Amino acid sequence: MTISADHNLKLGRTDIIVRIHENNSLERIPGSVFVNLHDDENISVQATLQVIEERGGRLIELIHPNDVPVDLRERPKINRYIVFRISGDEHYYIADPNRIFTDVGRKNDIYLENYGSNVNARQAVETFSDKLLRDFILEGINTDVIIAVHNNTGLDLSDPSIILKKKDGQTEKNEPQTNLLSNFLLVTNENHYTRFVNQNKYNVGLQDNGLILQNRDSSNYNDGSISVYCGIVNKIPYINVEVCSSYSNALQYQVDMLRSVYTREHN
Numbered sequence: 001m002t003i004s005a006d007h008n009l010k011l012g013r014t015d016i017i018v019r020i021h022e023n024n025s026l027e028r029i030p031g032s033v034f035v036n037l038h039d040d041e042n043i044s045v046q047a048t049l050q051v052i053e054e055r056g057g058r059l060i061e062l063i064h065p066n067d068v069p070v071d072l073r074e075r076p077k078i079n080r081y082i083v084f085r086i087s088g089d090e091h092y093y094i095a096d097p098n099r100i101f102t103d104v105g106r107k108n109d110i111y112l113e114n115y116g117s118n119v120n121a122r123q124a125v126e127t128f129s130d131k132l133l134r135d136f137i138l139e140g141i142n143t144d145v146i147i148a149v150h151n152n153t154g155l156d157l158s159d160p161s162i163i164l165k166k167k168d169g170q171t172e173k174n175e176p177q178t179n180l181l182s183n184f185l186l187v188t189n190e191n192h193y194t195r196f197v198n199q200n201k202y203n204v205g206l207q208d209n210g211l212i213l214q215n216r217d218s219s220n221y222n223d224g225s226i227s228v229y230c231g232i233v234n235k236i237p238y239i240n241v242e243v244c245s246s247y248s249n250a251l252q253y254q255v256d257m258l259r260s261v262y263t264r265e266h267n
C-alpha cells in the first residue's frame, strides 16, 4: 500500500509542500526515485502512483503554494510555476521548479517576473533547490537513478543538446527545431540510451553532457533543469518519462513507459 506524507520546505518565506508517496510493502528497487516538479502535470503523478503501487517505490511530488494573488492566477500555465515571496519584500516572484538547479538556470529564469535578476530571490531559490536535492531527491547519497515524470501540452523536444532516436525510424539528429515529438524518454546515460533504443518501443533522447559542459555559461544549453544538474554537476543517471497530456491514451501510455523503465532486471 502506498502511503503519502507531507513535508514543509520553505522557498524564501513561502511554504512549499514536498509530498512523499511511498510503497514499502514491496521491496523498493534500490536507488531509484521518482520526481514530479510541475504541479499541473497530474497524469504523470497518477501514472507513477499506479506503478509504485504495483512494484514498490517512492515518488517525490512538489505541491506549489496556493497563496497566489488573483492577477497572477490568471496568467497562462501559472500552475507550472512556484509563486513565492522573500523576506523584506512584498513582491511575488515566479520560478519554474525545473530551472532552479544551476546558477545559470536561476539567473535566466525570466518567465513573467525576473527573479533571476534579484540576488536575494536567487539566493532563496538556491537554498530551496539545495535542500530539495539533499534531503529529499538524493536522500543523502542513497539515490542513484532519478526518474522525472512530466506531461507536456504538445511541445516539441528541440533541445540542441539532445541526440534523438525516434521509434520506428533511424533518424538520429541533434539539430534544434526539427524533432516534433511529445512522448519520449530523455536520458543522461549512454547505457540507458542503448537499452531503450534496443527496446525500440519509445522515442529516446540522449542528453549530450559534453556539449552542455562546453556551453555551460549559455542558458540555451544549461537551462537549470534537473537533467542538466544530473548530467554535468552530480553525474547521477537521470531518466525523464514525458507524455503529452492531450495524447489519446496518455495515462496508460505513461504507465507502460514507466513499467519499461522501472524494472528490477536493469537496476
Ligand SMILES: [Zn+2]
Binding pocket: 038, 041, 098, 149, 150, 151
Ligand atoms: Zn514538467
